[in-house]
Amino acid sequence: MANRQSSSVVVIGGGPAGATVSTLISQQGYQVELLERERFPRYHIGESLIPETYWVLKRLGMLDKMKSSHFVKKHSVQFVSPSGRHSAPFYFHDNKPHECSQTWQIRRSEFDVMMLKNAEEQGVVVREGVRVLDVLFEGDRAVGVQILDEAGNQKEIHADVVVDASGQSSMLINKFKLRVPDTQLNKGALWTYYEGAYRDQGKDEGATIVLSLQNKKGWFWYIPMHDDIVSVGVVADFDYLFKGRGNHESTYFEEMENCPAVKERITNAKQMAPVKATKDYTYRAKQAAGDGWVLVGDAFGFLDPLYSSGVLLAMKSGELAADAIVEGLQIGDTSRSQIGKWETGYVEGMNRMRRLVCEYYDGFSFGEFIRRFPHHRGSVTDLLIGDLFKPELDQVFHDIDSMKVS
Structure with missing residues (x-):
């Protein structure tokens, strides 16, 4: 094909996950191209942030913008x-x-524009109105994407890593039949x-x-x-x-x-x-990465909206993936084991939030639990704010189980 370009990383999708992963990689000096099918602003549900987004927003350089915004505290x-x-x-x-x-509490159409502009300000090449037709492979390794721009031109962009942040319609989750519905949270x-x-x-x-x-x-x-x-x-x-x-x-x-x-x-x-x-929105992919490709945000999975964890999980997966990709680019290793090394710890945190969701649907009473185990009030609040990635929180669920058998 005549029109060929190259970039260190190509990111498909300009939502919070895509904006996060692209910004953090660009901050380390790598060339990143972000491709978004729509033109922002666009409507999206998912309007409530939880506190642990603070730390990712800080790394992105977004905190001052959030503090000066008109979003409700x-x-x-x-x-x-x-x-x-x-x-x-x-x-x-x-x-x-x-x-x-x-x-x-945010309006996603406004927040997502802020995130995308912030990515652009930090060196990401942002292209809206671009449809990704296919992810290109050489054997089992992703090597780029084929795109269609608004003028109707087809091009190939080759990259060391392709990040799929395209949401629930993820191209790669469908290509490899990775989607696993959560039958307990249907x-x-x-x-x-x-x-x-x-x-x-x-x-x-x-x-x-x-x-x-x-x-x-x-x-x-x-x-x-x-x-x-x-x-x-x-x-x-x-x-x-x-x-x-x-x-x-x-x-x-x-x-x-x-x-x-x-x-x-x-x-x-x-x-x-x-x-x-x-x-039917609760699901997870069987794997978060392969050689040369990674799934982040809703492209990897989505959990129930009960505790407003959607944007946090999108941004957290973007952050963890970005760090693994940067390390991989530095050492010349973009294999699944390197750029997907964050998956296990991330899924453990996601599972803690999922467990709290399932307990709520099973009739769990926060008030009764805290009265019985007052020392867990802080741990329960940690779960509610999204501070999920600490093994010591598992004691909460041990004691929830003990209530059921006592």
Whole structure:
């Protein structure tokens, strides 16, 4: 093919995972080309950050931009039981008195643009409106991509490493049939946005609130954002939410009747968008890397939205992959064992969050657990803020198991 280019690393996808991995590699002096099919800004769900994103944002040079943004500050998460009883807020700062314990409720269309521009400012070649047609291989090794630009021109870009950060439609997860659905978390979600909905005051204004349905079959998220907008969505088992029901709008409002605490909060609010839906979204790839290629963010896997871990896991996987790729480029080793060396530790952290999600769906009570094991309050808060990569947290789950048999 006549049009051939080369780059050290090609990243497919410009969301938080792609922007993170590309920025951190570029910071080390390597040529990185980021290819994004759409033109930003574009809509995306996933609006609540958890505190551990702070450390990745710091490495990216994004903290000052976040601090000067109009995003609502988030200090805590609160849970509302099926009976309508509110838990005490889990204030992140009480557990970790550091500025990292304040995070943000974001609008993804704005946040993703900020991340992409930040990548460009730090040397990443960002190309929007570019469709990746195929990942190129020589034997089992990825060596680049074939693209189609907006003018209709096909080109090849050769690279030492191809990073797939293209989200749930990942080309490589489908090419190699790596997707493994999580049958225990076969959930779906319906959501919309309200203007003028109730929000708490002061430190609690930006809290994420998780409200159980009265029938205990699911829960609502309630996320206050800037411009007087609140994101309100319901999550439940796929069969319950989508089989034998009416249209998405009617199902959504039927479930709101099943959660009076949410209905009360939106009494005087105006619905600002049609009800949106997503289904079958919990899955993981069998492997995170191969020779010359890596999966990060949703291209590797997605966990339930219960604890707002999506953006953190996207950015964390991007960070860990970037460090392994940089080390591999430095020593001339871009094999699976090198550029995927982060996978085991990352999956262990992801599994801790998954376990906490599963416990919630099995009826786990934070309040009862903390009353029984008060010394674990800090560890539970660590899990809720996304500080997942510490083996000592496994003691929490040991004691949860002990409650079940006692």
